[in-house]
Amino acid sequence: MSVTVYHNPKCSTSTKVVALLREAGHDPKVVEYLKTGWTREQLQDLTARSDTDLKGLLRKMGTPAEELGLLEADVSDDALLxxxxxxxxxxxxxxxxxxxxxxxxxxxxxxxTVV
Structure with a gap:
C-alpha cells in the first residue's frame, strides 16, 4: 500500500515529514490539500482510521477557526466538516x-508509525 501525505509546502513540519519518509525509503504521494480541497467523506474516512477526531485535526493558528465559532466546546462534527x-x-x-x-x-x- 502506498503512503499519502496531505501537505502544505509552506509548512516546515509538513516539508520535514515528506523528507523523513523519503529518507526512510518511501515514495509518498504528496497531496497539496490547499489546492485540491477536501470532501466530507475524505475527512470522515481519515479521522475514522486515525487516533484523533475532527477536533483533533482542527488547526487553530493562522485560520478562521475562532471567527467561525469552531473553538466552542459544543461545536458539532457536522459544523466542523x-x-x-x-x-x-x-x-x-x-x-x-x-x-x-x-x-x-x-x-x-x-x-x-503508519508506514
Missing part, C-alpha cells in the same frame, strides 16, 4: 495515510 470543506486551511497538517493507519504527524516521527 462543513467548515473544513469550505476552508481547507482549517485542517492541521501534515496528515500521513499509510498501510498501518492515519496520523497527524506532529511530532514528525509519528509519520513512521
Amino acid at each position: 462543513s467548515a473544513m470543506v469550505e476552508h481547507p486551511i482549517l485542517v492541521n497538517r501534515p496528515i500521513v495515510d499509510g498501510p498501518k493507519g492515519v496520523v497527524l504527524a506532529r511530532p514528525i516521527e509519528k509519520a513512521l
Whole structure:
C-alpha cells in the first residue's frame, strides 16, 4: 500500500515529514490539500482510521477557526466538516495515510508509525 501525505509546502513540519519518509525509503504521494480541497467523506474516512477526531485535526493558528465559532466546546462534527470543506486551511497538517493507519504527524516521527 502506498503512503499519502496531505501537505502544505509552506509548512516546515509538513516539508520535514515528506523528507523523513523519503529518507526512510518511501515514495509518498504528496497531496497539496490547499489546492485540491477536501470532501466530507475524505475527512470522515481519515479521522475514522486515525487516533484523533475532527477536533483533533482542527488547526487553530493562522485560520478562521475562532471567527467561525469552531473553538466552542459544543461545536458539532457536522459544523466542523462543513467548515473544513469550505476552508481547507482549517485542517492541521501534515496528515500521513499509510498501510498501518492515519496520523497527524506532529511530532514528525509519528509519520513512521503508519508506514
